[in-house]
Amino acid sequence: MSRIGVFICHCGENISRTVDVERVAAEVGKLPGVAFATDYKYMCSDPGQGLLKKAIREERLSHVVVAACSPRMHEKTFRKAVESAGLNPFLCEMANIREHCSWVHQDRKEATVKAIELVGMMVERVKKNRVLPTITVPVTKRALVIGGGIAGIQAALDIADAGYEVILVEREPSIGGHMAQLSETFPTLDCSQCIMTPKMVDVANHPRIRLYTYAEIERVEGYIGNFQVTVRRKARSVIEEKCTGCGVCMEKCPVKKIPNKFDQNLGMRPAIYVPFPQAVPNTPVIDRENCIKFKTGKCGVCRKVCGPGAVDYEQEDRLIVEPVGAIVVATGFDLYSIEEKPKGSPIKGYGEFGHGRIPDVIDGMTFERLASASGPTGGKILRPSDGREPKQIVFIQCVGSRAREKGISYCSKICCMYTAKHTMLYHHKVHDGQAYVFFMDARTPGKNYDEFWRRSIEEEEAVYIRGMVSRLYQKGDKIVVMGSDIAVGVQVEIEADMVVLATAVQPQKGADALAQKLGISYDKYNFYSEAHAKLRPVECATAGIYLAGACQGPKDIPDTVSQASAAAAKVIILFARDQLEREPIVARVREAGCVGCFYCKKVCPYGAVEEKEIRDRQGNLVKVVAYVNPGVCGGCGTCQATCPSKSVELDGYTDEQIVAMIEAL
Amino acid sequence: MTPRNILRYAYYPGCSLHASAGEYDLSTRELFKKLNIGLTEVPDWFCCGATPAHNVDELLSLSLCAKNLELAARVGGDLAVACAACFSRLKTTQHVLSESDVKRQQVEKAIDAPVPLNGNVKHLLDILARDLGLERLGQAVTKPLFGLKVACYYGCLLTRPPEVPNLDCVEAPTIMEDVLRAIGAETVAWSHRLECCGANFTLSRPGVVLQLSHAILDSAKAAGADCIMVACPLCHGNLDIRQKEIEGVYSTHYAMPVFYITQLVGLAAGLKADKLGLDALIVNPMPLLKEKGLL
Numbered sequence: 001m002s003r004i005g006v007f008i009c010h011c012g013e014n015i016s017r018t019v020d021v022e023r024v025a026a027e028v029g030k031l032p033g034v035a036f037a038t039d040y041k042y043m044c045s046d047p048g049q050g051l052l053k054k055a056i057r058e059e060r061l062s063h064v065v066v067a068a069c070s071p072r073m074h075e076k077t078f079r080k081a082v083e084s085a086g087l088n089p090f091l092c093e094m095a096n097i098r099e100h101c102s103w104v105h106q107d108r109k110e111a112t113v114k115a116i117e118l119v120g121m122m123v124e125r126v127k128k129n130r131v132l133p134t135i136t137v138p139v140t141k142r143a144l145v146i147g148g149g150i151a152g153i154q155a156a157l158d159i160a161d162a163g164y165e166v167i168l169v170e171r172e173p174s175i176g177g178h179m180a181q182l183s184e185t186f187p188t189l190d191c192s193q194c195i196m197t198p199k200m201v202d203v204a205n206h207p208r209i210r211l212y213t214y215a216e217i218e219r220v221e222g223y224i225g226n227f228q229v230t231v232r233r234k235a236r237s238v239i240e241e242k243c244t245g246c247g248v249c250m251e252k253c254p255v256k257k258i259p260n261k262f263d264q265n266l267g268m269r270p271a272i273y274v275p276f277p278q279a280v281p282n283t284p285v286i287d288r289e290n291c292i293k294f295k296t297g298k299c300g301v302c303r304k305v306c307g308p309g310a311v312d313y314e315q316e317d318r319l320i321v322e323p324v325g326a327i328v329v330a331t332g333f334d335l336y337s338i339e340e341k342p343k344g345s346p347i348k349g350y351g352e353f354g355h356g357r358i359p360d361v362i363d364g365m366t367f368e369r370l371a372s373a374s375g376p377t378g379g380k381i382l383r384p385s386d387g388r389e390p391k392q393i394v395f396i397q398c399v400g401s402r403a404r405e406k407g408i409s410y411c412s413k414i415c416c417m418y419t420a421k422h423t424m425l426y427h428h429k430v431h432d433g434q435a436y437v438f439f440m441d442a443r444t445p446g447k448n449y450d451e452f453w454r455r456s457i458e459e460e461e462a463v464y465i466r467g468m469v470s471r472l473y474q475k476g477d478k479i480v481v482m483g484s485d486i487a488v489g490v491q492v493e494i495e496a497d498m499v500v501l502a503t504a505v506q507p508q509k510g511a512d513a514l515a516q517k518l519g520i521s522y523d524k525y526n527f528y529s530e531a532h533a534k535l536r537p538v539e540c541a542t543a544g545i546y547l548a549g550a551c552q553g554p555k556d557i558p559d560t561v562s563q564a565s566a567a568a569a570k571v572i573i574l575f576a577r578d579q580l581e582r583e584p585i586v587a588r589v590r591e592a593g594c595v596g597c598f599y600c601k602k603v604c605p606y607g608a609v610e611e612k613e614i615r616d617r618q619g620n621l622v623k624v625v626a627y628v629n630p631g632v633c634g635g636c637g638t639c640q641a642t643c644p645s646k647s648v649e650l651d652g653y654t655d656e657q658i659v660a661m662i663e664a665l
Numbered sequence: 666m667t668p669r670n671i672l673r674y675a676y677y678p679g680c681s682l683h684a685s686a687g688e689y690d691l692s693t694r695e696l697f698k699k700l701n702i703g704l705t706e707v708p709d710w711f712c713c714g715a716t717p718a719h720n721v722d723e724l725l726s727l728s729l730c731a732k733n734l735e736l737a738a739r740v741g742g743d744l745a746v747a748c749a750a751c752f753s754r755l756k757t758t759q760h761v762l763s764e765s766d767v768k769r770q771q772v773e774k775a776i777d778a779p780v781p782l783n784g785n786v787k788h789l790l791d792i793l794a795r796d797l798g799l800e801r802l803g804q805a806v807t808k809p810l811f812g813l814k815v816a817c818y819y820g821c822l823l824t825r826p827p828e829v830p831n832l833d834c835v836e837a838p839t840i841m842e843d844v845l846r847a848i849g850a851e852t853v854a855w856s857h858r859l860e861c862c863g864a865n866f867t868l869s870r871p872g873v874v875l876q877l878s879h880a881i882l883d884s885a886k887a888a889g890a891d892c893i894m895v896a897c898p899l900c901h902g903n904l905d906i907r908q909k910e911i912e913g914v915y916s917t918h919y920a921m922p923v924f925y926i927t928q929l930v931g932l933a934a935g936l937k938a939d940k941l942g943l944d945a946l947i948v949n950p951m952p953l954l955k956e957k958g959l960l
Contacts, residue, residue, distance in 0.1 A: 340837065351836020405827070473856030475887070480856070 002127050003035035005061040006119060007052055009043035009068035011098055016041075018102040020112040024067065027116045031123055035059055044074050049081040056085040063126045067095040067119045090132040090584065090652065095122040117665060124664040125657045132584040132651055137631045139225040140325035141575045142167065146217055146514070149177020150557060151330035151549025151564045153199050158568030159328075160208040164575050167322050168203065169231055170213045174279035175200055177332055181262060183371035183379070185557060186421045187452035193278060193374060200280040214285055218319060220517050221607060223634065224544030225325045225580045235315040237286035238272070242310035245282035249302035249311065250274070258290050260376075264366040266384060267376030272302045272311075276374065286311075326544050326571040329518065329528060330564065331511060333550035335363055336400035336408070336504035346524075347407040350399065353472045353501070359385040360479055361472060361499045364418055371425045381429050383498055386477065389430055390497030394481045395419045396469050397439040400504030408504050408525065413554040415502035416443045420453045422500060423462035435462045436494055438469050438483050446558070465492060472499060505554040519605075520545055528552050538567045546570050585652050586633035587640060593647035594625040600639035600648055601626060608632035609639065672796055673703035674787070675740035677733060679751040679898075680712050686748075686898035688942025692927040693747050693789060695940040699931070700797060700805055704745060707737045713754040716865045727768065728775040730758035734786075735778050743785040745792055747927075749897035753822040753830060755786045760829045788823065790896055790926060791832055794840050799847040807935035809849025812957050815929070816853050816890035817841035818881065820900045821861045841894065844926065848933035855888035857881045862903040871907075878903045879911045882919050891953055892922040894929055901925065905947050922950035932959060 006028045010016035021039040029037035036059045040048050043066060055061060064087065066078045071094040079089035097115040105111040141164050145156045148170030156166045168175070180200070182192035203209055212231055219230040238249075253270035260267045262275035269275075271291040272284045292299040293313060303311040338350035338361075349355055360383045362370075369375040370382065383390055397419055401412040416439070423435040442464075444450040456462045467484040474480075478495040485492045507526040515522045520540040521529040528551050531539045538546050546567040549560040574580075587600075591614065601609040612627035626648065628639070637650045646655065682690035697704050710733055712718075719726035734755060737744045746752040762769040763782045773779055793802055824835045833840040836859065842852040860881055863874030881904065885893050895901045905923040912918055928941045938960065943950055954960045 340834065351834055355837050475856060475884075 002033040002062045003060055004033050004063045004065060004123055004126060005052070005055050005059060006034055006037040006065045006067065006123065007043055007048075007055075008037070008039040008097075008119070009048070009066065010039065010041045011069060011102075012042065015068070015098050015102040015115075018105055018108055018111045019097060019115045020108060021115075023112055024097075024115050024119060028067075028119050028123065031120060033127055034123060035061060043068050044077055049077070052078070052081050053085040056082065056087055061087070062091070063129065064092040065095055065119060065122045065126050066092065067097045067115065067122070069098040070094075070096050070100075088131040091126065091129050093122050093126045093129065093652075095119045121661040121664045124660040128654070128657045128660060129652060135582045135584045135586070135630050136579040137225055137582055139575060139577060139580050140227075140323050141165070142322070142324045143326045143328060143571050143575075144169065144227070144229050144322065144324040145328045145330060147177070147330035147332055147549070147551070148172075148175030148203075148211075148213065149330060149332045149549065150179040150196065150199075151332065151551075151560045152177070152328070153203055154561050154564035155328045155330060155546075155548050155568045155571075156209050157199065157202055157206065158565050159571050160206050162568070162572045162575075164208065164572070166206075166209045167229075167231070167324060168209055168211050169215050169217060170211070171216050172275065173214045173236070173273075173283075173285040174275050174281070175203060175211070175213060176276075176278075176280065178365070179557060180276065180278070181264075181365060181368055181372070183368050183373070183375070183425060184421065186417045187446070187448045189421070189424070191373070193372075197278045197280075200278070204280045211281065212320075213281060217514060217517060220327070220519070223606065223632065224582075225574070226631075227324045227327060227544065229322050229324055229327070231320045231322060233318045233320060235288075235317050236283065237288070237312055237315050238284050239310045239312050239315070240281060240283050242308045243283045243306075244308055244310075245274075245284075246307065247274075247284075248305050248307070249284060252301050252305045254299065254301060255290055255292060258287065263376045264363075264369050266366065266369055278374070283310075286313075326546065326574050327518065328546045328548055328564075328567045328571060329514070329520070329540075329551055330548040330567075331508045331514060331551040333505045333554065334508050335365055336506050337363070338399065338501065338503065345407075347400075347506075348405070350406070352470060353399075354474070358472060358474050358479060358499075359383075360390070360497065361501065363501050363503045364415065364422065367422055367500045371422070371429070379429070381426060381498075388497070389433070391430070391433045392494065392496045393426055393430075393433060393435050393498045393500065394469075394479075394494055394496040395422060395435065395437040395500045395502065396481075397437065397502045398468070399501040401502075402440065408506075410504075410525070410554070411443065412502075412505040413443070414505065414556045416453065417446070417449055417556065419500075419502050420444075420456040420462070423456045424460045427460040427462070435460075436481075436496075437462055437464045438467060438481075439464060440466070440468065446556070467492070505550060507551055511551060518542065518545055538563055538570055544574070582631070583635065584630070585635040585650065586630045587628045587635070587637070587648050587650045589626045589628055590647045590649070591625045593645050594623075595645050595647075596624045596626065597644065598626060599642045599644065600628075603638045603642045605636065605638065606632050606634045608634070671703070672701075672792070673705070673742045674745035674792065675737045675742055676704040676706045676745045677710055677713075677737060677747075677751060677755070678706065679746070679748040680715075681748055681898035685902060686925075688945040689747055689898055689901070689925045689927065692925060692931050692936075692941040695936055696927045696931040696934060699934050699936060700802075702792070702797065705740050705742075707733065707740055707744075710736055713751045715750050715754065719754070719757075724768075724771055724775065726754065727758050727761060727772050730755050731762065731772045731780040732776045732778075734758065734781055734784060735776060738781040738784055743787050743796075745787055745789060747789050747896075748899075749788070749820060749822040750899060752786065752788045753825075756830050757826075759786065788830075788832060788896065790823070790840050790844065793926075793930065794844050794847075799843060802844065802930070803847045806848050806933045808933055808959065810845075810929065810933050810957075810959060811849050813850045813929075813953075813959065814853055814889060814891045815845055815850050815924075816855050816885035816888060816893045817845060817858060818885070818893050818895050818900060818904070819859050820895065820897050821859070821864070823896060824859070841896070841926070844930065845894065848930055850929065850933075853885070853888040853890045855884050855890065857884040862900045864899050864903070867899070867903055867907065874903050874907060875911050875914055878907060879915050879917075882908065882911060882921060883917075886919055886921060890921070891957070892924055892950065894924050894926055896926045908948050920948060922946060922948045922953055924950065 082092040083089040218232040255271040259265035260269040288294040339356040373379040469483040548564040548567040714726040714729040863877040
């Protein structure tokens with residue numbers, strides 16, 4: 001006979017406000033098999049757990065049901081407490097009477113009845129729980145970092161410095177990401193290149209970092225501690241080992257006029273190129289779409305002039321499989337564009353700003369390239385249309401951000417600060433110019449941030465106008481900015497030479513496709529979701545995968561670097577152990593019933609189902625059945641739902657248990 | 666001709682077209698006759714309420730349009746509307762009533778009939794560009810308007826508010842330009858295509874109208890347009906009838922004819938000036954049309 005203990009939590013007032021917890025304890029105490037039932041204000045607190053442990057020992061409990069919040073919140077907590085009291089942790093179950101009951105009901109009487117039923121069901125289920133031994137799996141102590149911006153670089157360096165091998169995969173030909181594009185950084189105005197490039201070199205020289213640039217993630221298999229990652233190294237057409245980075249090929253390439261994405265298409269590059277002079281690795285790539293050799297078969301100048309013979313037109317994409325134990329995702333952001341969007345798209349463009357067709361209306365990143373000493377204008381602020389210096393410049397904040405009607409409701413977090421920085425850079429470079437900023441409100445939380453913003457107004461003479469801009473249009477060579485000043489309550493019209501839009505931060509294109517490969521969740525904007533917004537901000541819900549930087553949400557450089565180091569610390573914690581303990585909630589096959597149809601094998605998302613031969617004593621093959629590898633099984637239960645002969649069951653969720661729960665209703 | 670090629674519409678001219686914008690009505694009827702598009706005027710139609718009604722009483726403004734929609738449904742087929750304001754009010758009524766059951770019930774009680782919410786309300790532009798189609802429109806052209814530089818003026822109501830008229834992109838529509846290119850005219854890129862002309866303030870605060878319409882005329886002239894094309898009688902009134910006054914107040918000179926869309930398309934389809942009511946325009950278009958060899 002079971003001796004079940006039931007522990008009912010008030011959750012402060014969260015549960016007890018709507019559910020009469022004392023009555024639940026009294027009613028549940030009468031159920032057959034229940035030896036002990038009590039309630040307490042905070043069951044997850046130290047005294048609450050102490051109460052539970054004491055009851056297990058004194059009442060000689062065989063099973064435990066904790067009626068409290070969702071098991072997603074505290075199942076681990078209570079199972080650990082149960083274990084420390086000497087009971088197998090998998091003999092403890094939770095009844096969710098908060099999210100599933102008190103939070104969603106108003107009527108106290110009805111909610112109490114429902115809570116009693118929920119607990120009663122769990123009592124019937126826990127009776128049939130089995131003692132499960134913990135499964136241990138080995139850990140591959142190598143990490144994969146996806147994305148070579150500042151987030152990926154920081155995470156890779158930290159993990160490698162701790163003594164573990166790192167594979168760093170970057171989609172572009174060079175690492176550096178957006179930070180390499182920036183001119184100067186807030187709130188100190190130190191040059192972005194000066195603080196970024198040494199870190200890029202550290203990555204390249206680190207003995208424990210293997211760098212794959214111009215590469216993408218093709219496939220991810222396995223689970224925490226034991227991932228198999230297939231990386232596609234796109235054909236560079238230049239052999240990295242042979243290339244010395246002398247740059248003669250780029251000089252001699254006859255195609256010269258390809259807009260350089262790194263310079264926001266303001267500067268030009270040849271068909272064989274490195275995106276910027278400080279690129280790491282300093283190995284060019286042939287852009288096959290624009291290369292004459294690949295388009296017509298003629299030319300071949302770069303191969304002729306290459307001394308070391310590094311140019312290889314026959315090179316093909318290579319697939320490399322890397323075993324890793326942990327993955328850090330650091331794929332970063334992209335900027336919203338005001339261009340016309342496809343019909344029906346949830347993200348709208350800005351027709352009122354000319355849908356991006358006015359040449360001197362640029363975005364913040366383009367301004368960064370204009371202001372950058374290594375940019376296409378050598379650091380001079382010049383108009384893209386005619387190369388003149390703008391004397392009146394208007395900055396518009398919150399373009400796309402905080403605009404529900406345009407499809408994005410969040411704040412992009414970095415724009416207030418970088419716009420303040422832009423006004424300063426402009427003032428430093430164009431002394432007789434005037435900067436105007438249209439803003440909703442200035443959001444400057446951060447160390448020395450508000451001081452920086454005030455400086456742009458008080459010392460650098462930027463004129464801030466609180467209000468939004470309704471329209472931009474070209475009038476001669478000017479851009480007319482029509483806006484409102486809500487502080488004064490008047491319409492404002494400014495004839496500007498250049499307009500800079502602080503456009504919204506969005507996840508990289510293809511972020512959703514990568515998430516699907518990794519099996520991690522993402523929100524409606526395609527930002528990756530952390531496991532817990534407050535307490536687990538760098539981990540994914542999928543074990544062994546961590547997040548760093550703007551792929552999780554808009555972030556500035558200090559926040560990104562902090563999160564990257566935090567993600568690295570999580571990886572290092574994982575690697576500090578030789579064996580990982582895994583939840584033993586896995587599927588098991590009843591071999592007698594299995595007919596070997598292997599539907600389970602087809603549907604298993606983890607590839608955990610294998611074929612097993614059953615032989616008689618003489619060694620004759622009797623039949624082939626399914627076998628679930630407990631080290632690989634993720635415990636999702638898909639096989640159980642699929643099996644036509646009901647021969648595979650997930651521990652803790654067997655048909656018998658589910659039926660028992662229904663009968664208890 | 667196969668049956669699906671026969672286009673037939675119920676026609677709601679609206680008050681202006683029976684008064685100050687008679688030439689819009691005339692040119693619409695003549696053009697549609699020429700293009701073999703059937704128009705049946707909704708019997709007993711009345712005012713849509715325009716701007717005054719919805720400023721005074723929402724139930725009244727919705728009921729006026731709802732009743733007209735109900736009358737139109739009796740004719741059958743999609744409803745063709747010429748005036749941008751009527752179009753906007755009829756569309757808004759459908760939108761509001763399909764969003765709110767409470768309002769729909771109030772209105773149905775007021776007009777004592779169910780409101781047909783699913784019937785299509787179409788602006789003439791939509792009929793020409795999409796139902797007839799640019800290709801067939803092009804085939805109907807006998808006298809393409811080569812060399813005529815037109816500034817297409819949408820005004821506020823043809824595309825706005827977002828989600829209601831669904832005629833074209835709210836802030837960067839091209840439907841007028843598409844139609845004009847199909848009949849051989851040249852369109853200019855200009856900044857004030859979607860600005861307000863001042864609309865009803867023409868009676869109560871003409872100063873505002875002069876200022877706003879001046880900006881529109883100025884911008885069209887700066888873009889090198891020979892003329893402006895509109896699809897709204899009120900815009901036409903402000904840009905055409907008040908043009909002389911604007912020239913006086915701002916000491917400038919435009920002599921910029923303002924056509925209705927049906928007048929320009931009709932011209933290209935070979936209709937004569939008297940069938941298009943060109944003589945009713947205040948800024949005389951004849952010198953321009955003669956110069957371009959279009960008469």
